[in-house]
Amino acid sequence: MTKRFFLGGLAMLGMASAVALAAETPASLMARYAQEAGIPVSALSAARGDALYRTDHPGRNAQPVSCASCHTKSPTQPGQTRVGKRIEPLAPAANRERFTDAAKVEKWFRRNCQDVLQRECSAQEKGDFIFWLSQVK
Ligand code: HEC
Numbered sequence: 346m347t348k349r350f351f352l353g354g355l356a357m358l359g360m361a362s363a364v365a366l367a368a369e370t371p372a373s374l375m376a377r378y379a380q381e382a383g384i385p386v387s388a389l390s391a392a393r394g395d396a397l398y399r400t401d402h403p404g405r406n407a408q409p410v411s412c413a414s415c416h417t418k419s420p421t422q423p424g425q426t427r428v429g430k431r432i433e434p435l436a437p438a439a440n441r442e443r444f445t446d447a448a449k450v451e452k453w454f455r456r457n458c459q460d461v462l463q464r465e466c467s468a469q470e471k472g473d474f475i476f477w478l479s480q481v482k
Pocket of ligand 1: 398415416442450
């Protein structure tokens, strides 16, 4: 009985550390995307990330749309959705929760790239984007 209790406790400890390990950082996500793209982290480009953020694309009703449309010109500032709902700043310097949850990051890249570019972003684009954003002060 004692032994089973002990092993159960160990299993719980193991799960707790697995959860702690699952927490990502902008740097770990960047590294993961670079690896997925088959390039070294040093080949990521902040300039390309910046351009991805700011470049206008034809949206619905021929209105130009970019990442900056919702996240604003300055990603350290709070943004707004099309219906006026507040979006917390995207830059990690202004919002420490950014790029710490891989599933959330993937979900929003998928949704927003589709929305703005009418396609998914590539792993390299995602890496560039996080690389650039994590340098924004
Ligand atoms: C129509 C408005 C809108 C546009 C345009 C938009 N986003 Fe977002 N974005 C959101 C909202 C809403 C969220 C989720 C709310 C939040 O996390 O504060 C979000 C969250 C994100 C996140 C999650 C980051 C994290 O760790 O929390 C990423 C990554 C992201 N956006 C990337 C982009 C990229 C790349 C583009 C341009 C290709 C873009 N977004 C364009 C509205 C937008």
